Amino acid sequence: MTSNILRGKELSDSILQNLKLQIQQLQSTGLHSPPGLAYILVGSKIDSTTYIKLKRRACDNLGIQVFGYEYEESVAQQELIDCIKRLNTDPSVHGVIVQLPLPPHIHEANIINTLTPEKDVDGLTSSNFGDLVMRYRNPLFYPCTPIGCIELLKHYSVGIAGKHAVVVGRSDLAGIPLAALFNKANATTTICHSYTRDLHKFTQSADILAVAAGQPGLIKQSMVKPECIILDIGINSLEVEGNRVLVGDCDFEGLKEVVSGITPVPNGVGPMTIAMLLKNVVTSWKSTITNS
Amino acid sequence: MTSNILRGKELSDSILQNLKLQIQQLQSTGLHSPPGLAYILVGSKIDSTTYIKLKRRACDNLGIQVFGYEYEESVAQQELIDCIKRLNTDPSVHGVIVQLPLPPHIHEANIINTLTPEKDVDGLTSSNFGDLVMRYRNPLFYPCTPIGCIELLKHYSVGIAGKHAVVVGRSDLAGIPLAALFNKANATTTICHSYTRDLHKFTQSADILAVAAGQPGLIKQSMVKPECIILDIGINSLEVEGNRVLVGDCDFEGLKEVVSGITPVPNGVGPMTIAMLLKNVVTSWKSTITNS
Numbered sequence: 113m114t115s116n117i118l119r120g121k122e123l124s125d126s127i128l129q130n131l132k133l134q135i136q137q138l139q140s141t142g143l144h145s146p147p148g149l150a151y152i153l154v155g156s157k158i159d160s161t162t163y164i165k166l167k168r169r170a171c172d173n174l175g176i177q178v179f180g181y182e183y184e185e186s187v188a189q190q191e192l193i194d195c196i197k198r199l200n201t202d203p204s205v206h207g208v209i210v211q212l213p214l215p216p217h218i219h220e221a222n223i224i225n226t227l228t229p230e231k232d233v234d235g236l237t238s239s240n241f242g243d244l245v246m247r248y249r250n251p252l253f254y255p256c257t258p259i260g261c262i263e264l265l266k267h268y269s270v271g272i273a274g275k276h277a278v279v280v281g282r283s284d285l286a287g288i289p290l291a292a293l294f295n296k297a298n299a300t301t302t303i304c305h306s307y308t309r310d311l312h313k314f315t316q317s318a319d320i321l322a323v324a325a326g327q328p329g330l331i332k333q334s335m336v337k338p339e340c341i342i343l344d345i346g347i348n349s350l351e352v353e354g355n356r357v358l359v360g361d362c363d364f365e366g367l368k369e370v371v372s373g374i375t376p377v378p379n380g381v382g383p384m385t386i387a388m389l390l391k392n393v394v395t396s397w398k399s400t401i402t403n404s
Numbered sequence: 405m406t407s408n409i410l411r412g413k414e415l416s417d418s419i420l421q422n423l424k425l426q427i428q429q430l431q432s433t434g435l436h437s438p439p440g441l442a443y444i445l446v447g448s449k450i451d452s453t454t455y456i457k458l459k460r461r462a463c464d465n466l467g468i469q470v471f472g473y474e475y476e477e478s479v480a481q482q483e484l485i486d487c488i489k490r491l492n493t494d495p496s497v498h499g500v501i502v503q504l505p506l507p508p509h510i511h512e513a514n515i516i517n518t519l520t521p522e523k524d525v526d527g528l529t530s531s532n533f534g535d536l537v538m539r540y541r542n543p544l545f546y547p548c549t550p551i552g553c554i555e556l557l558k559h560y561s562v563g564i565a566g567k568h569a570v571v572v573g574r575s576d577l578a579g580i581p582l583a584a585l586f587n588k589a590n591a592t593t594t595i596c597h598s599y600t601r602d603l604h605k606f607t608q609s610a611d612i613l614a615v616a617a618g619q620p621g622l623i624k625q626s627m628v629k630p631e632c633i634i635l636d637i638g639i640n641s642l643e644v645e646g647n648r649v650l651v652g653d654c655d656f657e658g659l660k661e662v663v664s665g666i667t668p669v670p671n672g673v674g675p676m677t678i679a680m681l682l683k684n685v686v687t688s689w690k691s692t693i694t695n696s
Binding site for chain 1: 512513517529530531532533534535536537538539540541565566568574575576580584587590591592593594595596597599600601605606609
């Protein structure tokens with residue numbers, strides 16, 4: 113490594129470029145309809161609409177059709193279920209994502225598990241998630257953020273087997289599935305969270321430290337060893353001198369002076385998440401072409 | 405605790421006694437058919453036939469009907485799938501277990517995922533397993549060995565939240581789902597396995613140590629701290645002076661002198677596994693009564 117910054121944005125760009133070529137190539141035959149991604153967005157939370165905008169733009173750049181289903185905060189659960197059932201059988205849709213979180217009156221698991229695992233490009237149906245975690249099973253799609261982290265480590269030739277991987281945070285989108293992937297890649301894996309006593313004891317032991325706690329400045333220089341590779345998955349929007357800035361969960365400036373590798377925020381794990389989502393959509397699309 | 409031995413057999417006996425009373429009570433109305441457990445056994449591996457014998461005997465004692473489907477080692481996969489499909493809709497069967505391992509020509513996940521999650525009393529379908537691991541979802545049935553471990557800790561008032569739980573071994577039957585349960589119970593959780601370097605570093609940090617590695621004598625006195633609670637999930641059959649004896653993965657005699665708590669082998673975790681299986685069957689049976 114000539115620098116210790118793990119540039120997720122660069123890798124993401126090259127993955128997206130490659131996907132674009134794949135789509136163009138298959139499309140040029142004139143035989144296939146384009147890949148399609150449908151999203152369901154409920155309400156107008158600023159984070160959710162921002163993420164959707166980013167995903168939509170990335171799809172546009174690649175030639176992936178986007179089908180947006182946007183609902184009022186007050187939408188009835190049955191309406192979402194009916195929408196997903198239609199998307200399950202819609203041949204122009206190869207992937208469906210439900211932008212989370214959903215409002216409290218909606219049963220998130222019921223909604224997501226209505227989705228056929230074959231179009232579950234976020235990897236969040238119970239059956240895909242079970243297959244992700246189980247030793248000798250594999251999901252149809254891996255959740256995008258954790259598989260993006262693994263791809264980033266691979267790209268920078270960071271070995272995982274035999275390492276101590278410590279994950280801080282245990283969300284279904286990041287911490288839990290990433291811990292499962294570290295375990296499958298033969299790392300000794302520890303999950304820390306808000307109940308963890310002496311967090312620094314675990315982070316100091318980490319060869320690979322992944323942080324998805326949503327707490328700016330949680331991980332400081334004194335909490336890690338110099339050989340450590342850090343994946344900062346936190347995305348926190350802070351107001352600094354009147355401006356909105358995005359920061360992760362780690363003290364990037366302090367840590368980059370001492371560790372072997374660290375992802376920046378922005379331009380680290382975030383872009384990898386989007387690249388993996390689109391990769392999943394293209395994989396799903398290609399499988400319908402192969403099977404047809 | 406007056407003794408530091410965690411007596412799984414005693415707790416198991418009292419759970420089974422309680423289940424027996426529940427069955428008798430509901431049966432005494434004359435309105436309900438008895439609970440039924442079907443098993444699928446392929447081949448005649450000595451371990452597998454022994455486990456089936458133990459489960460069958462426990463069912464007989466409780467008044468649970470047992471439906472045995474035993475196949476030659478060479479059975480075709482489709483035959484097992486057809487059998488499970490019939491059991492899925494058989495109203496006298498409330499739980500189905502597939503005794504593992506299956507022969508190499510059978511795709512284990514395909515067989516198990518043919519089973520409806522509503523009768524998956526081993527908790528091993530992908531969707532039940534995903535719901536076990538995910539933060540805000542719950543499976544219809546928990547895998548029997550890990551939930552038996554949790555029940556045993558509860559019975560002995562061993563707190564889990566905030567503790568460092570270390571699991572050695574990562575099978576789908578024991579290590580992985582137990583780690584998920586420790587995490588859900590708010591322990592900081594580490595999974596160790598054959599790739600782990602410096603195993604003793606992790607075991608020495610453990611407040612709760614669960615061992616399911618299948619290696620007799622793996623955990624010794626020097627590897628743990630005195631406050632540690634040990635769950636020995638290993639079941640190894642050894643020949644000692646011409647006799648077959650069952651031993652766990654821990655040096656029980658040495659460890660019981662120093663630790664806060666330890667399960668013996670036999671009569672520790674093993675009987676809890678069977679009690680939890682039968683509890684799952686009775687839960688499934690009762691749900692059909694409630695829903696009818």
